[in-house]
Amino acid sequence: MTAQSSNFGSTVWQMTLMGLRYLNGRRLRTALTTVAIVFGVAMIFAINLALPSMQEAFQQTITSFTGADLSVTSVSGESFPPAAVLEQISSVDQVKAVTGILHRQFSLPTLGESSLGDTTQIDLVGVDPASMENVHQFVISDGRFLEPGDSGKAVLPAGIAELAPQLGVGTTFPLITAGGLKFYTVVGLLAEQGDLAAPEIYVSLADAQAAFNQPGLINTVEVLLEPGANREAAAADIQQAVGAGFTLDQGSNDSNTLAAMQVGFAMFDVLGMLALFLGAFLIFNTFRTVVVERRHDLGMLRAVGATRRQITLLIVIESLIQGLIGTAIGLLIGYLMAQGMISVINVYATDFFHRGSLSLQFSLSGLLGAAAIGLATALIAGYWPARAAGKTAPLEALRPATPANIQRAARWSLIVGIGIMLLAVLLLLTGNQGAAGGAVLFLMGMVVTAPALVIPVARLISPLLSFGFAREGDIARSNLVRQPGRAAITASTLMIGLATLVMIAAMVLSFASLINSLADVNFSSDLILLPQSIAVYDNVIGADENLANRVRALPEVQDVGTMRYASAATADGQALQVMGIDPNEYSKVASFTVNEGSPDAAFAALGSGRNALFTAIALSTVGLKVGDDFMLQTAEGPQTYHVAGIANDLFTFKIAAIFISQTNLAADFHKTEDIMLMINLAPDADKQAALVDIQTILTDYPQFTAHLTGEYRDELANVTSGALILMYGLAFLILIPAALGLLNTLTINVLERTREIGVVRAVGGSRTQVRRVVTAEALLLGIFGAAMGVLAGVAMSYGFIAAFGTVGWEMPYFFPVAGIIAAVIVGVLLALFAAVLPARNAARLDIIRALQYE
Amino acid sequence: MSVKHALLALLYHHPQHGYELGRQINAVVNTEWDVKLGQVASTLARLKDANLVDYEVEPTDDAPDRKVYFITDEGRRELESWYLTPEVREYRLGDAFYIKLVLSLLGGPVSPEQVLITQRRELFQQLHEVTELLRQADARTQLPWVLLLESATMHLDADLRWIEMCEARLNDLKHYDPPQPTPKPRGRPRRKLAQPSES
Amino acid sequence: MSIVHTESLTKVYGDVSQPIPAVRDVNLTVEEGEFLAIMGPSGSGKSTLLYMLGGLDKPTSGKVWLRDSELSALNDDALSRMRRTEFGFVFQFFNLIPVLTAQENVAIPLILDGVPRARALKQADDALARVGLADRTMHRPTELSGGQQQRVALARALVTTPAVILADEPTGNLDSRSSDDVVQMLRRAVDEWKQTLVLVTHDSRVAAFADRIIFLKDGKIVDDNRLKGRGNADQIREQLSKMVLS
Known part of the structure; x- marks a missing residue:
């Protein structure tokens, strides 16, 4: 048994060596074939690395920091009154001491001089010094820890010296709070270094409650157990005592934000998969050629006794080697890409997410997953040619080269392909979630049909060529239809690339239109005051009513509408972002897009009872429909809300969010901070003067920036179009493997016809004519691929936009005329570009050597 | 083959007497080629008459005096012009087998195919044997012999190829109408190709 | 002792309507240790x-035995x-x-x-x-002359000490x-390593090395010619001398 396996190993090892050398002998082709795998694996790996890293980083901020044994938070992540909870936990056996704290991590405004030096975000921790002492003893290196009755005093970790060296015991620094800027005096420095990304600043509980405008509330209970206590048992008892509204050692995991990111990243994943699809095509195409090219060697191996299986194994090993190389390089590039993404995000992190610096977390499962996908692609793509190779007759080794047989496209491919496409069209027309599947199915149908289309399409297109290639067009056409399979695969690779381009063009149009219509509802006011971040509200310090009141008091101001925020969860733990508005005020300065009825009716619904408006995404995530009642985990325990309707705006359309009235938000979530203010001015007011007045008020609230709504909207539009241009960039990236596919096929065609080209040259064909034949062939392929790509692209864009509609992003569908024109032009240009090298090689062939070529 | 030129070629290098020449001619040209001493002596005499060689008498004690031959200037010129004259092979057309084959085409107890096969067997037998000798020969020490054997294989090969050609032509030959001697009113009969129309 | 033998071996190419017979009804026995040449026009x-x-x-009909198989x-x-x-x-x-060294090319049947x-x-x-290629084991085929390449191929055929070596031109x-x-x-x-060899050639001088020559014409054996060592080397010598002396 062991002998058998070692023998098998010997054969496999030899085949691996052979495969490596064959590949080495055709380095260019190997490189070209591998590129698509590299590309796909890199994309998928990068996404799978970057995303969990961000997730990790987001979750990191939640975990306990005081070194207590356990910490308890509310399921929603929101604050709660301490008395009952502290009492419940204290009564649990094995609990030695408890203390309630209120902390929030938030970023400091980047405008103006920073009071904390280089610190970009902090974790403001409000503690009750008396009970804290029982739970955790802080080691002080200078000064003292907080004492009961302290107000306006702060204790900093030692690491702050690196960020703000001027701070020492006795110095003061300002900090943004919901009530405006407030000054704190440093009374002590801790011995521990602290988290430099977000240093913990300890203040009294009362100060923190004031800073967050949450008087009397805490959001975390830290628990110290008896020495030698059974941690698991104690945790279970505590959980039992506090009930389902609370959770131990974990808070909300920012799944809202991540969900928003995941939607964006899913696009990368799709592109990665498309690239691998292309890679599979390339490998398949290449190995089909390899098998033809190497029939002598394969036949010889058969003649000296290789079995069919061994030959199949040989080719499979070779394609696996390519897969391995491509995957390895892809993983490397993917890792670098992930690094790049993280560092790009880090650049924006301070401006946009306010989360401090993320670091790349290496994920073995991400690596293995991406590697497995890459290898599987190579394996599957290589298997069919390998099987064909296994069928090589030993006599092949002895026959002189015969011109490649003209393949006949199987009729079944036409029938099956058209069948698949019809099914796809049906799916597309249903217009629901199946539409995306229909789009993919359509693509597959095109691929299946392609071989049968080569001959008629070539006949159809070649008259077009007769303008520029009067004499060569026919030869090119007959060359092409000799290997319809190869032509079809090449055109299919091009099709996938161009279809992506068309699809992205269509989606960009639709997205732009969607965002535009959403922006209309958000940016109808004259001025807007925005917090540090408009994507993640957890770590935003808003303002108490004073700000809104001061603004309202300005003579130019007519209406002020505010937005408030809380986090919540459904009964089954699905996180929701809760936006609080005052329906009367808010309707004057902004609006929603509603799927049914009018915005007015929606506002009216919020005016009474526990009614909620859902974003379409939220509704589909939690699986409810309009009119349902549902349970929401609030800071006040579970509350029953009613789904009053669907409403979207620009800030929430990508996330699972609900709108409720500010009255309910205050009652159920204890949140009264305004995180966004929209202002309408009196009809004759001077906008610039009003802006200056408001900016004066904002010196007390540096966490806000004031914008003229119109300007901000333009700015946002620029950012958006920048992101959309990035999408075009991706579409072009995916065209690279498609171009390589073309190049590959043309090169192979030229190689295969070396002798024919020699004959043509010998009987008087000029170099130019030879070159033009190859170019004409490339053009035929390019036009064929472009035609298929346009069809598939239209189907795909329609399908995906329909699918997006069902998850809540109802977008108008725009026929991507510009995208189609671009795709055709790009297809033709790619073909011409890909033809340059093979055409030159063909033209430069030495006649004598070409004639002797076997 | 010219023994005369062989002797001139050997004397070209240095003077020798007749007996040495007789032994050397066998050694140099071909170990198997047994040239008789008498033939050497008579050829030397003829060369002397033609003034192509000359000799000096070398006295010896216990034997008759020996003649030591050397080449004359005229002899050198003769040798040179011999080297520079290409040898024209005589075509062995119409040898015995040719006659046999052609006659067998007329019909008879044995078919032309069989005649060809029989001849081919013999030629292959000979080729086999020559090849065997060639395998045993050492080109480094027996180069002239190897060259000779290779010449023989080539000739046998040529004969075999001709037989192959004949076999391939057998169909044509079967339709071949042998020429009939046509009676002529006057003069001697002359060979003439038969006209198909006359048959 | 016979090592390979055939019985009514026939191979027909083409389809039923237009059969093109390549080998017709061949009964052939190859003896162990024999050097057999197959000749015939193309x-x-x-x-x-x-x-x-x-x-x-695969034969269209008839059978081929290698020993008992x-x-x-x-x-x-x-x-x-x-x-x-x-x-x-x-x-x-x-x-x-082409991508394997001489050594690996020879080892292939063993490795397989x-x-x-x-x-x-x-x-x-x-x-x-x-x-005679001990100093060429690490060369690639392209680095070898035609004759050397063919000797590598011969080594590949010899390496397994096969029952029969088959050489096609x-x-x-x-x-x-x-x-x-x-x-x-x-x-x-054949002589030293006791192999059995069947060789196809159109070159008489190559066939002359064989012990036995069969002639094929239109797929049939037309002559089976065992070349005997007649031991008449002296006679050849004499004839060759005459040739020279003529």
Whole structure:
């Protein structure tokens, strides 16, 4: 048994060596074939690395920091009154001491001089010094820890010296709070270094409650157990005592934000998969050629006794080697890409997410997953040619080269392909979630049909060529239809690339239109005051009513509408972002897009009872429909809300969010901070003067920036179009493997016809004519691929936009005329570009050597 | 083959007497080629008459005096012009087998195919044997012999190829109408190709 | 003792409506240790016959036995095993794998048979030494002359000590001198290494090395000619002398 396996190993090892050398002998082709795998694996790996890293980083901020044994938070992540909870936990056996704290991590405004030096975000921790002492003893290196009755005093970790060296015991620094800027005096420095990304600043509980405008509330209970206590048992008892509204050692995991990111990243994943699809095509195409090219060697191996299986194994090993190389390089590039993404995000992190610096977390499962996908692609793509190779007759080794047989496209491919496409069209027309599947199915149908289309399409297109290639067009056409399979695969690779381009063009149009219509509802006011971040509200310090009141008091101001925020969860733990508005005020300065009825009716619904408006995404995530009642985990325990309707705006359309009235938000979530203010001015007011007045008020609230709504909207539009241009960039990236596919096929065609080209040259064909034949062939392929790509692209864009509609992003569908024109032009240009090298090689062939070529 | 030129070629290098020449001619040209001493002596005499060689008498004690031959200037010129004259092979057309084959085409107890096969067997037998000798020969020490054997294989090969050609032509030959001697009113009969129309 | 024999071996190409017979009803017995040459004009079916003897081509009818095994009764795997253990092939166009060294090319049948690589390579070295290429083991085919390549191919055929070596025009692509080297080597394989050899050639001088020549015409054996050593070397010598002296 062991002998058998070692023998098998010997054969496999030899085949691996052979495969490596064959590949080495055709380095260019190997490189070209591998590129698509590299590309796909890199994309998928990068996404799978970057995303969990961000997730990790987001979750990191939640975990306990005081070194207590356990910490308890509310399921929603929101604050709660301490008395009952502290009492419940204290009564649990094995609990030695408890203390309630209120902390929030938030970023400091980047405008103006920073009071904390280089610190970009902090974790403001409000503690009750008396009970804290029982739970955790802080080691002080200078000064003292907080004492009961302290107000306006702060204790900093030692690491702050690196960020703000001027701070020492006795110095003061300002900090943004919901009530405006407030000054704190440093009374002590801790011995521990602290988290430099977000240093913990300890203040009294009362100060923190004031800073967050949450008087009397805490959001975390830290628990110290008896020495030698059974941690698991104690945790279970505590959980039992506090009930389902609370959770131990974990808070909300920012799944809202991540969900928003995941939607964006899913696009990368799709592109990665498309690239691998292309890679599979390339490998398949290449190995089909390899098998033809190497029939002598394969036949010889058969003649000296290789079995069919061994030959199949040989080719499979070779394609696996390519897969391995491509995957390895892809993983490397993917890792670098992930690094790049993280560092790009880090650049924006301070401006946009306010989360401090993320670091790349290496994920073995991400690596293995991406590697497995890459290898599987190579394996599957290589298997069919390998099987064909296994069928090589030993006599092949002895026959002189015969011109490649003209393949006949199987009729079944036409029938099956058209069948698949019809099914796809049906799916597309249903217009629901199946539409995306229909789009993919359509693509597959095109691929299946392609071989049968080569001959008629070539006949159809070649008259077009007769303008520029009067004499060569026919030869090119007959060359092409000799290997319809190869032509079809090449055109299919091009099709996938161009279809992506068309699809992205269509989606960009639709997205732009969607965002535009959403922006209309958000940016109808004259001025807007925005917090540090408009994507993640957890770590935003808003303002108490004073700000809104001061603004309202300005003579130019007519209406002020505010937005408030809380986090919540459904009964089954699905996180929701809760936006609080005052329906009367808010309707004057902004609006929603509603799927049914009018915005007015929606506002009216919020005016009474526990009614909620859902974003379409939220509704589909939690699986409810309009009119349902549902349970929401609030800071006040579970509350029953009613789904009053669907409403979207620009800030929430990508996330699972609900709108409720500010009255309910205050009652159920204890949140009264305004995180966004929209202002309408009196009809004759001077906008610039009003802006200056408001900016004066904002010196007390540096966490806000004031914008003229119109300007901000333009700015946002620029950012958006920048992101959309990035999408075009991706579409072009995916065209690279498609171009390589073309190049590959043309090169192979030229190689295969070396002798024919020699004959043509010998009987008087000029170099130019030879070159033009190859170019004409490339053009035929390019036009064929472009035609298929346009069809598939239209189907795909329609399908995906329909699918997006069902998850809540109802977008108008725009026929991507510009995208189609671009795709055709790009297809033709790619073909011409890909033809340059093979055409030159063909033209430069030495006649004598070409004639002797076997 | 010219023994005369062989002797001139050997004397070209240095003077020798007749007996040495007789032994050397066998050694140099071909170990198997047994040239008789008498033939050497008579050829030397003829060369002397033609003034192509000359000799000096070398006295010896216990034997008759020996003649030591050397080449004359005229002899050198003769040798040179011999080297520079290409040898024209005589075509062995119409040898015995040719006659046999052609006659067998007329019909008879044995078919032309069989005649060809029989001849081919013999030629292959000979080729086999020559090849065997060639395998045993050492080109480094027996180069002239190897060259000779290779010449023989080539000739046998040529004969075999001709037989192959004949076999391939057998169909044509079967339709071949042998020429009939046509009676002529006057003069001697002359060979003439038969006209198909006359048959 | 016979090692290969055929019974009414027939191969017909083309379809039923237009059959093109390549080998017709051939009954042939190859003796162990014999050097058999198959000759015939092109299209006489000599290569087809050779391929059928080696299990490379399937007969339309009739049978081929290698010792007790009837080849057409074997499935593809068994036939493949037979090819790598019982037959050694030498072809006109050398047919070496270009990406492998001489040594690896020779070792291929062993490796395919599951012999551990190190041992296979060692045996390959021995076989290469036998054909006089001990100093060329690490060369790629392209770095070798035609004659050397063919000797590598011969070593590949020898390395498994097959029951029969089948050579198809092994000198067809070589100049006279290299051709001579290769045939000498084939002859030695029979004489010294006790191999059985069947060779297809159209070159009389190559066939003359054989012990037996069969002639094929239109797919049929038209002559079976055993060349006997008549021991008349002296007679040849004399004739050759005459040739020179004539």
